Amino acid sequence: MQQNIMIEKMEWDDKATEFVVFCIENTATRLGISGDELYKEMKRLDAIEKFLYPSYSMLHTQSKDYIVDETMEYLRQIAPEFVNRKLA
Secondary structure, X not given: OHHHHHHHHHHHHHHHHHHHHHHXXXXXXXXXXXXXXXXXXXXXXXXXXXXXXXXXXXXXXXXXXXXXXXXXXXXXXXXXXXXXXXXX
């Protein structure tokens, strides 16, 4: 029984990680920057652990545009100078 629980958790983690990569890559495209640049900034801001992973259950069924909009809004709240500089 314990092994089945671990397998289910690993699958969820893999799906959540795929979601995080999806969010970063598509938000980076919207900002006109590389996924690597956005990843580094979100990592510095701790946004991956504090926003993307916790948002997985709510956002993963939404459209790409909605997910990117939500990610952009979060970034505007915690790092407006970063977003504004990239969109300028």
